[in-house]
Amino acid sequence: VFGGRPLFLMQCRSSLRVGGRPYSVTERLLMRRAARVYPREPEGAVWLRARGVPQACYLGNPMLDALDEGSLELPPPYLLLLPGSRQDAYQSLPLMLEACRLLRDTSLTPVVAWAGLPLEGLERAGFSLEATGRSEGVTHRLCHPDGTVVYLAQRAFGAALRGSRVALSTSGTAAEQAAGYGVPLVGFPTQGPQYTPGFAQTQKRLLGEALMLTEPNPEAIVRGVRAFLSSETLLERARAAGKAAMGEPGAALRIALDIHQHLLATAREPELSRSR
Template sequence: MSDLSPLPLVANSLDTTSRLQLLVLSNGHGEDIIAVRIIRELQGLSSPPDIFALPIVGEGLAYQQLNVPCIGAVQTMPSGGFIYMDSRQLMRDVQGGLVQLTWKQIQAVRRWVSSQTKLGNQKAILAVGDIVPLLFAAISGANYAFVGTAKSEYYVRDELGLLARKSKSARWENFSGSIYHPWERWLMSRRRCRAVFPRDALTTEILRKWPIPAFDLGNPMMDGLESTLRIPRFYHADVEQQEIVRPLIVTLLPGSRANEAYANWEMIMMAVSALMESFREREMVFLGAIAPGLDRNILSQTLKIQGWQNWDQSPIQLADANALIFKQRNAYLILTQQAYNDCLHLGDLAIAMAGTATEQFIGLGKPAIAIPGKGPQYNPAFAEAQSRLLGASLILVDQPAKVPQVMQSLFKNPDVLHEIAENGVKRMGRPGAAKRIAQCLQERLR
């Protein structure tokens, strides 16, 4: 599937030196990060726009890294933005002032668009996320572009056709021929919508069936994950022999939401104990990729209760001098809050109970084993949907004790590992998307 070439630009009477003012809308922590990656690339262009932001969910702390001014009210909702398939979380947000906050934010966007600016300056909006920022952009009166992070055709189909689903209500997801519903496609096909950037090539192909300016430029989620380490991989024809002579490295991804992540961590540690029991003759290294907002002391306490002891020497090199190291029998466990990229690249596979982190790990061509938790984010509904999004690369188990069985099966099937490696790159895309999107935005929004 080839990229859609930019449409010819329409000549206008504005001075070619006029400055573009761009308002970036996003609705979630992950969306904020994606938006910031695109903003950083926009700021590096020869004629960068003046950039403003409005995080619709949360306080938008990511924008502070680049000193991007916020134009309106921000507030963290009780759900933290995780209302996926959970009406109770939505009601908590409504009770917490969601409706009033949304109305204030819509007014702020329209004021920004209609405000007086220097003669010749142009206003445009970049919406990042789902239908909420897209709707804000559409009713603003300005030209806009949309980075669709929430939806993918892989949720309902693969390259061979529609996926089999157990629930009759699941047909609703694709009732009109696309994961994007008619009202969403209508917002994307308006004259003022100058560009749409779906998260993968399959979704782009489907959207091009309608008059939507869809561009297949990749997924910014895979940007900024580089590692300087020399990474071993076990995806070779002699995989079983190679596995005998080197440590098995497993990345642990408990998620970033505090209370939920601590509960996830306890479940992940049950899986770790089961793995150590099944691989008694094998040295193992577990890498705990811990979000900066989590308390390492709480996680360490769980380890000590299960018999892990503090250790001085790390079995592998990580870019984190403050990492905590533990040892038990034939295994090491490292807790790090600074070497996230290294954890993704070093891991042979992951035990995952996270959203974005799981997708990024799989995007590097690796398998992940997921255990659905109690939520609010990584609950059974979310995990099941994520398994459709990521296909063969994400294997769901209903209890931690089943993780060793899945791992043994992977080791015995190098062809499956090769398929997983290709699948991950296909579904998540190659690095460099933020730069490609920024360059396209510069052309399409002027």
């Protein structure tokens, strides 16, 4: 309402895939004031154009861009642990660690993409926590007496995604980013505040076969991982579903160039009028 002109809107949250009406009548009326509207999926652009927002233009999802690119220096492939950035992480990471113990035979390197929550209150399921002295990449190791080592990484999410085979997840944005990079997800609900059963089902509708939901116990989580690892068909369907839901990386650049071209064209209009 109060923005200057021209106005450009990136809409990264609303999705037709989760059901219902993603954009209210009021939102669509406000969108008509924008020079461009960039929804997160091609279906969104089609839906908006059919409902009075002809300037809706799908150029990809910027959520896949600008990942932390610190070095990881661990041998792939990884079993990626995404406990999330909310208090759910304190419930879910201990279950994920137990699952890692049961998956030692897979030869996957377990890596936790830790979002910076304090580590002091973390239940470690028998694992000791060792600091590496680094501020990014592998900042800690979680070591169990049975020989299981899980690496806790910070500010190296891009490297973790590109080297991962499967991910365990109770996260929001990180799960969507992983799916977009072709990493199948095994998720399970927590008591909240974020990754509740309802949130998990909504994310399942968004990501489709890229996300397998299980019961919140280590044995069920392990069965989900082994199902992906034992079936190339399941893996390929999960990767395809993640790409379909999230698009290809590079949307931030494509949107920036589109805005730039629009501004250049707008700046030329007064000159063309005077020349006529």
